[in-house]
Amino acid sequence: MKPTHLLLLAGLVALAACSKPEPAAAPVRAVRTLTVTPQTAGGVLEYAGEVRARTESRLGFRVAGKIVRREADLGDSVRAGQVLAQLDPQDLRLGQEAAKAALSAAQVNHDQAAADFKRFKELRDQGFISSAELERRETALKAAQAQLEQARAQSSVQGNQAAYAALVADAKGVVTAIEAEPGMVVAAGTPVLRLAHDGPRDVVFAVPEDKVLLVRQLAGVPGRFSVKLWGDGGATLPATIREISAAADPVTRTFLVKADVGTAAVKLGQTATVRVELPQTAGVTKLPLTALKEEQGKTIVWLVDRQTMTVRAQPVQVAGADGNDAVISSGLQPGQVVVTAGVHVLNPGQQVKFYAEPARAAAASVASPVTVK
Structure with a gap:
């Protein structure tokens, strides 16, 4: 072989060695799917609350002086007219x-x-x-x-x-806080005790800004609110909204709401869950939370094209949640096929196939006839 031929052959071998290998074809993913159908969704909102007295007074002396004794302790039940503390007279x-x-x-x-x-x-x-x-x-x-x-x-x-030297309870109730001790010199009006009056009880809870309008709208609808107590075996009580704060809390940016439970046998400070029954909405779609993906600040789902068996991204509007399902208010049409699992590994235009349960696949292989040649 001539030297020129040898050099040409060596150059071809070197070029072949330096060329990049062909990229591997994208795998065909097996995906779980769900066909879109119009549904009706309601839902329940739950908020943690605390049982409080409807009327809670911060009692203080009407004159200045030195406290010589205090005759009520935290948690004591007191009657109207009972002396709670005494100034030097x-x-x-x-x-x-x-x-x-x-x-x-x-x-x-x-x-x-x-x-x-x-x-x-x-x-x-x-x-x-x-x-x-x-x-x-x-x-x-x-x-x-x-x-x-x-x-x-x-x-x-x-x-x-002279009579104001004795601090007396103006109503029957329970002492919920002690704010001054004997020996202190207090000014007129300085809180000494906090008294929760006997009578109706409220469950106080906080509502975020995006839900306060909904709570206002449902406040006048009977049966929408109930309270589930954490203690006492989880008893559930009917409740009505008595008061909604007009301004948001400057720290938490939530609105304080008071739910009236009447004279139910509840304990002050007891923890409760306030349940808000949402109205039923027709024409929505429920999807598992695993079907949703966040992309560039938008919520999307993957739709399967039955003809080409490829997927494409579809933006949707999430209206809320119903149990473990997301409620989709817009972006989907009846009959569309949505991927419900494995959305994080898909890309636009990727080939997919419908996932078959192993048990069903085995049953189908057994049922199909086998021809022996």
Whole structure:
């Protein structure tokens, strides 16, 4: 063989060695599918809540002073009028005594002015004094009368102030918090105890911003709300929405909602689940959550073309969930075939085949006749 032929042959071998191998063909994936059919979907929303008293008061003294004793502890049941705490009453009693002394002085002054006016009126009737002098005595009597009324009112105020040294329960209930202890000097109005009144109970829960309008719409529909207690064997109680916050919480950005459970036998602070029954919606499609895929900020599903047995991506609109299924409100037509498993390994235009259960495939192979040549 000539040297030129050898060089040409060597070059061909080198080129063949450097060329890239042909890419392997994409495998034909076996996929589970579901045929789209119009359905009706409802659903239930669930929120964690807490049982609270409808009326809960933060009780405090109406006057300032030093707390000398507290006669109620956390969790105590109290009756209306029961003394819960006591201030040092010494200064208040001194003020009351001073007001009583001022009232006595005003009463004596008034009596003296009244007696003087009576005598001067008799003298005026006899012509011994002028009318101007009588008018001065009458003015002095009116001033003494005003001073007496002022002193009487001041004495009543000081009497009330002395009574305010005792903090009493204004209703029957349970002490749910202690906010001040004996020995503390508190200003007027400083909370000392928190009292949950006996009576109706509410289940308080928080609703996100995107669901508060729905809750408002369903609030007036009977039977849409129920409460399931975590304790007491999971008892379920009917509930009605009593109050929906007008503004979102600045931290959680949720709206506070209160569900009324009436006088049901529930415990304060008990945890509960509030269930919201959603209205039935016709003309939607339910798909397993495994059929959905998030791609570029959109939710898509894979549709199978029966003629070419390839898949393509289809954007859909998710309206919510019904149990373990996603509710699709738009993007699909009846009769379309949707891939329900393995969506993360598919690509547009990929060849697929319908998945057959192993048991069914074995049964089909046994049932089919075998020809022996």
